[in-house]
Amino acid sequence: MSEIYRSTTTAPVNIAVIKYWGKRDPKLNLPTNSSLSVTLSQADLRTLTTASCSPTYPTGDTLLINGQSQDVSGARTQACFHALRELRKDIEYEKPEVPRLSHFPLHIVSENNFPTAAGLASSAAGFAALVRAIADLYELPTDPTELSRIARQGSGSACRSLFGGYVGWERGTRMDGKDSMAFQVAPASHWPDMRALILVVSAAKKGVSSTTGMQTTVATSTLFPMRPKEVVPRRMKEMAKAITDKDFETFAKVTMMDSNSFHASCLDTYPPIFYLNDVSRAAIKAVEVINAAAGKIIAAYTFDAGPNAVIYYLAEHEAAIAGLFKAILGDKDGWENERGAAIQANAA
Numbered sequence: 001m002s003e004i005y006r007s008t009t010t011a012p013v014n015i016a017v018i019k020y021w022g023k024r025d026p027k028l029n030l031p032t033n034s035s036l037s038v039t040l041s042q043a044d045l046r047t048l049t050t051a052s053c054s055p056t057y058p059t060g061d062t063l064l065i066n067g068q069s070q071d072v073s074g075a076r077t078q079a080c081f082h083a084l085r086e087l088r089k090d091i092e093y094e095k096p097e098v099p100r101l102s103h104f105p106l107h108i109v110s111e112n113n114f115p116t117a118a119g120l121a122s123s124a125a126g127f128a129a130l131v132r133a134i135a136d137l138y139e140l141p142t143d144p145t146e147l148s149r150i151a152r153q154g155s156g157s158a159c160r161s162l163f164g165g166y167v168g169w170e171r172g173t174r175m176d177g178k179d180s181m182a183f184q185v186a187p188a189s190h191w192p193d194m195r196a197l198i199l200v201v202s203a204a205k206k207g208v209s210s211t212t213g214m215q216t217t218v219a220t221s222t223l224f225p226m227r228p229k230e231v232v233p234r235r236m237k238e239m240a241k242a243i244t245d246k247d248f249e250t251f252a253k254v255t256m257m258d259s260n261s262f263h264a265s266c267l268d269t270y271p272p273i274f275y276l277n278d279v280s281r282a283a284i285k286a287v288e289v290i291n292a293a294a295g296k297i298i299a300a301y302t303f304d305a306g307p308n309a310v311i312y313y314l315a316e317h318e319a320a321i322a323g324l325f326k327a328i329l330g331d332k333d334g335w336e337n338e339r340g341a342a343i344q345a346n347a348a
Ligand code: 2P0
Pocket: 015, 016, 018, 019, 020, 021, 029, 035, 121, 123, 124, 154, 155, 156, 157, 158, 210, 211, 303, 304, 305
């Protein structure tokens, strides 16, 4: 009798506070610098993925994202499928009685509950969920470190979505990438009052993809080499300590400075890459006003490869920060015609 084997899982979005930008090996997705992120609550931002396989499926793997059929022939998706099938083959070799799932076509169905490719790290949650769903389907050991090495090959930032809480991605020095994987700096329970407010300024697909953009930056920016050499190694230590000490002011300052440094490198790229727009810059100003009024840093902005702002703050300042941004977003004149939505999320 032919059966369909199926497994469903979810993976969360992560938002970097120390940015990944640049590859030392584009094929293996090995970064030029380490990075660090906060994993957000799945209730708010996540990818839900079902992986299935069956001897009755027509030949060829398939992938559906938000109802749209995707090309699976790309090197990244293939690298993930291949790595997972190899691990399954080891099990099938060891235990001849188990079904030969590695030989069956894979059908992957994936849905995001947030706009795809709007600089909201959809590829991170997407590849993390894809890798975990297939690993579960194949009954592989689900050590997140091992899975992070595989997910990294799908999309660099995906490796960080295999862990909750505060998560680092080690650059590594090996050519084969075995030491370039994610690790947990601290669980969410260590600093549970961390909050993120995502201002969806634009849900449109970004103009320059991260993959293309970062390689152009590496090739042309004269500012960029300082990041892997000096800036990021120092900030990785400062950030890890700020998280360990629950020192929000340092966490926030380093977060904002690293976002600025990343976007300065983008502007210094030739031709230049503009991810921020006028609404993004208005959000930066709003954070500066909030912090000036508080007399200390109570809010931090950060931006990825798109105009959407993510504002980090602590629960005790909820009213001041989320209240202000929601009021601004609700005010059509204040945001002209580019009014977006606010999504609130906890660290998780
Ligand atoms: C990050 N970003 O650390 C940085 C900050 C964007 C800006 O990771 O080529 O989609 O798939 O490895 O992971 C976006 O890059 O790039 C990203 P690929 P990815 O979150």
